[in-house]
Amino acid sequence: MDAREPVRxxxxxxxxxxxxxHGPQxxxxxxxxxxxxxxxxxHGPQxxxxxxxxxxxxxxxxxxxxxxxxxxxxxxxxxxxxxxxxPDAARAALADTQLRRNLRNATTTIRGxxxxxxxxxxxxxxxxxxxxxIKEQVLHHLDTYLEQLEAAVTRRGGTVHWxxxxxxxxxxVRDLVGDAEEVVKVKSMTTAEIGLNEALAAxxxxxxxxxxxxxxVQLGDDRPSHILVPAIHRNRAEIREIFRAAGLEAESDDPxxxxxxxxAHLRRKFLSCDxxxxxxxxxxADTGSVVVLESEGNGRMCLTLPRRLITVMGIEKxxxxxxxLEVFLQLLPRSSTAERMNPYTSVWTGVTPGDGxxxxxxxxLDNGRTATLADPEGRQALRCIRCSACLNVCPxxxxxxxxxxxxxYPGPIGAIITPQLVDDPRDEQAASLPFASSLCGACxxxxxxxxxxxxxxxxxxxxxxxxxxxxxxxxxxxxxAWVFASPRRYAxxxxxxxxxRFLARDGRLSRLPGPGAAWTSSRDAPVPAREPFREWxxxxxx
Numbered sequence: 001m002d003a004r005e006p007v008r009x010x011x012x013x014x015x016x017x018x019x020x021x022h023g024p025q026x027x028x029x030x031x032x033x034x035x036x037x038x039x040x041x042x043h044g045p046q047x048x049x050x051x052x053x054x055x056x057x058x059x060x061x062x063x064x065x066x067x068x069x070x071x072x073x074x075x076x077x078x079x080x081x082x083x084x085x086x087p088d089a090a091r092a093a094l095a096d097t098q099l100r101r102n103l104r105n106a107t108t109t110i111r112g113x114x115x116x117x118x119x120x121x122x123x124x125x126x127x128x129x130x131x132x133x134i135k136e137q138v139l140h141h142l143d144t145y146l147e148q149l150e151a152a153v154t155r156r157g158g159t160v161h162w163x164x165x166x167x168x169x170x171x172x173v174r175d176l177v178g179d180a181e182e183v184v185k186v187k188s189m190t191t192a193e194i195g196l197n198e199a200l201a202a203x204x205x206x207x208x209x210x211x212x213x214x215x216x217v218q219l220g221d222d223r224p225s226h227i228l229v230p231a232i233h234r235n236r237a238e239i240r241e242i243f244r245a246a247g248l249e250a251e252s253d254d255p256x257x258x259x260x261x262x263x264a265h266l267r268r269k270f271l272s273c274d275x276x277x278x279x280x281x282x283x284x285a286d287t288g289s290v291v292v293l294e295s296e297g298n299g300r301m302c303l304t305l306p307r308r309l310i311t312v313m314g315i316e317k318x319x320x321x322x323x324x325l326e327v328f329l330q331l332l333p334r335s336s337t338a339e340r341m342n343p344y345t346s347v348w349t350g351v352t353p354g355d356g357x358x359x360x361x362x363x364x365l366d367n368g369r370t371a372t373l374a375d376p377e378g379r380q381a382l383r384c385i386r387c388s389a390c391l392n393v394c395p396x397x398x399x400x401x402x403x404x405x406x407x408x409y410p411g412p413i414g415a416i417i418t419p420q421l422v423d424d425p426r427d428e429q430a431a432s433l434p435f436a437s438s439l440c441g442a443c444x445x446x447x448x449x450x451x452x453x454x455x456x457x458x459x460x461x462x463x464x465x466x467x468x469x470x471x472x473x474x475x476x477x478x479x480x481a482w483v484f485a486s487p488r489r490y491a492x493x494x495x496x497x498x499x500x501r502f503l504a505r506d507g508r509l510s511r512l513p514g515p516g517a518a519w520t521s522s523r524d525a526p527v528p529a530r531e532p533f534r535e536w537x538x539x540x541x542x
Contacts, residue, residue, distance in 0.1 A: 076368060077166050077195035078421045080223065083406025085432040090400040099233055103398050106232045110392045113338035114446070121334070131331050132450040134324045135383035138316070139373060145285040145318045146364065152288025156350020158360040165367050166194035169312060173277065174203050176310050176361050180275045183306075184266075186292060186299040187211035188279025189227060189386055190312050190365060192408045193421070196277070207277065208269045210298035212262050219246040225402030225410060228336050228388040233401050266298065276306035276357070280313040281385070282328060283362075286321045289349040290362065293332060293342040303346050309357035315364050316382040328385060331448040335387035368421035377459040381416045383449040388413075390443035390453060396436055405433060412443040416456040425467030434460035476515075494532040501528055 075081070083089065093099060118124050138145055150160045163169035173196060177183060183200070185191065185207050197207045197218075209218045216231040217224050220242040224230030231239070236253035243250045243261055250261040278299065282291040290311055292299045303309060319325050333339040351360050373379050391397045391411030402410030406429050407418040415433040422430040434457045443453040465474065483489045503509055509525035511517070519525055 076422050077198075078193045078367070078409065078418055079407050079427070079430055083429050085429050086404060086406070086436045087432065089404040089406060090396075090436070093400040093404045098235075099401055100399060102233055102235050103401055106229065107392045107398050110229075110338065114335065114389060114392065117334040117338040117340065120340075121330075127327060127331055128448055128450050130327045131385075131448055132383065134319060134327060135449050138318060138320065139379060139382055142315065142318070142373065145320060146315055148285040149283055149288060149318050150364075152285065153350060153360075153362050154288075156288050158288065158350040158362055161361060161363045163363055163365045163367070169194050169363055169365050169367070170196055170199035172363050173310055173312065174199065174205070176308070177203075177205055177275055178308075180205060180273070182206045182208060182269070182273055183275040183277055184208050184210050184269050184273045184302050185214075186276070186278035186302045187214050187230075187294065188277070188312065189408060190279045190314050191277060192224070193314075194312070194365065194367060196312065208266070208273070210266050210269070210302060211294070212259065212296060212298075215262055215266070216242055219243065219248070223403050224408070226388060226391060227386055227402075227409065227411070227413070228391075233403070266301075270301045270305055273305075274307045275310065276302040276308070277310045277312065278302060280311050280317055281332065282325055283313060283318050284320075284322055284325055285318050287349055289322075289347050291325065292346045293329075293344070294346075295337055295339075295343050297344055300344050300346050303348060304356050306357055308359040308361075309348070310361045310363065312363045312365060315366055315369050332385055332387055335385075335389040335446070335448040368423050371423050372417075372420040375420065378416065378420050378456055380451050381413070381420060381456060383451050384413050384417065385449060387448055389446040389448065393442040393446050395438060395440065395442075400436075405436065407433070412437060412453045412457075413451070416451075416453055416460060419460055419464075425464055431464045431467075434458075434464060472515075491532070491534060494528075494534065498528045498530070498532065500525075501530065 121127065153160050161172045163172055177200065181204065183205060185197075187209070191197070197209075200207050209215045211230075213229055213231040214224070216222075216234060216239055220231075220234075222231075222234075226232040234242070236255065236258065239258055240250050240253040243258065248261045248265050250258050278292055280290045281293045283289065284291070290313070292303065294300075319328065329341065329345065333342045348356065348360070351358060369382060372382055388411070390413050391402070394412050397411045402414075405411070405414050405418070407414050409417045415436050418433055419427075419430045425431055437454070437457050439454045439457065441454050444451070447453065468474070483493050500509060500512075503512065504527045505511075509527055510520055512520045512525060516525065
């Protein structure tokens with residue numbers, strides 16, 4: 001097949017998901033992955049010409065996959081340069097009692113409100129399955145839908161740009177900004193992922209964050225710690241001090257006073273900037289429409305007042321039709337802000353003469369997504385709709401906060417997205433993230449598109465172990481497996497372990513020698529029984 005031709009779908013794959021009913025029929029839309037696997041989306045219709053992976057094996061082995069892609073591009077800015085590994089960062093966060101208090105109060109409130117919003121819908125589980133099915137359908141035919149989206153946007157007067165990685169995307173946006181010295185931005189995880197603000201600053205362009213929480217983070221020269229509420233780690237008093245230091249007058253730390261100070265500051269920016277930059281929650285392939293959901297109205301201002309609009313969107317955000325979008329317009333607000341619908345749902349389709357921006361540019365970003373798509377287990381992370389529900393129920397996140405993850409994407413979803421976008425098992429910081437979980441499964445229970453995060457975490461842990469090769473831990477695990485494989489060896493090990501009783505003080509093992517010291521430095525070890533159960537059973541019941 002000519003690589004420039006769109007993939008022709010097999011008859012088995014021609015049934016598109018149209019899930020307005022959201023009932024048991026949603027099961028009909030389950031994709032048949034074995035019947036039609038996706039061509040890698042790549043970077044436009046000529047993907048296979050520009051990226052050899054697009055025409056290669058659809059599901060390479062993890063080893064071949066990493067060998068083929070490692071080191072092909074510069075460092076992915078999805079992780080923060082200089083960030084420590086998660087265990088080290090988490091240890092420091094645990095010592096901050098105010099941070100833990102802020103996080104606990106916020107996540108407890110959000111969890112409760114989300115539960116109430118979800119309980120209002122008797123068909124919530126059917127909605128989740130419908131969302132899962134639509135996303136899987138998109139991933140299985142991603143190249144087709146992207147080409148359809150490109151054609152629709154172009155027909156309506158927009159321009160589509162394809163970016164292989166962060167460097168390409170930043171270069172495209174810098175060129176499109178032109179001679180503007182300041183731009184306004186809608187909250188966007190994708191632009192944060194590529195480090196766009198920093199890239200623009202290096203070119204002499206100041207990007208003004210217009211989302212209130214993002215503005216707080218920007219003015220405080222801070223880093224976000226939550227997908228939905230970037231400043232969740234800050235309380236009202238801290239925010240007032242940040243505003244005061246930045247020259248924004250707030251007479252008190254009352255939320256209404258703080259919001260009014262931010263509003264006055266941003267209003268001047270909205271009215272003076274000719275260029276706006278946004279992300280996108282969804283894009284409808286059928287019509288070329290781009291959708292942003294938000295709660296403050298800042299997005300509506302950015303998407304209507306400036307003359308030029310630049311949207312940066314991950315290639316996985318496309319949905320086939322408006323009927324499919326309907327499903328996510330119910331799933332996302334209840335899962336994120338615990339609302340029946342978002343206060344502001346903005347949709348734009350190309351350029352309308354005399355109304356709104358007169359230039360529209362859509363930058364479609366890969367940045368590791370094609371490589372993730374090639375992993376049959378890890379690819380489900382691309383279903384994510386950035387609702388942050390998994391963060392709000394995660395016991396690890398609640399205690400360590402988002403900055404401990406050292407990534408634009410924190411929490412459970414960040415622990416599976418970040419390592420795959422980085423795509424380098426030698427990156428110790430990213431490789432530590434799959435272990436930042438207790439595997440309790442709470443994240444899967446609340447995910448609106450049913451991403452099995454614990455399953456992906458264990459898959460990525462296995463990849464990290466394979467890439468690491470034999471070290472002290474793997475040798476210890478191999479030795480344990482050898483002991484457990486033989487009843488005789490296991491019994492001998494039990495007897496040997498009982499000698500640890502002599503190290504106990506007051507019935508506790510508070511200090512073990514050698515590798516055991518890592519355990520007892522933070523907790524007591526159980527004292528072995530005087531007589532193993534197996535021995536007791538042999539004497540009394542054998």
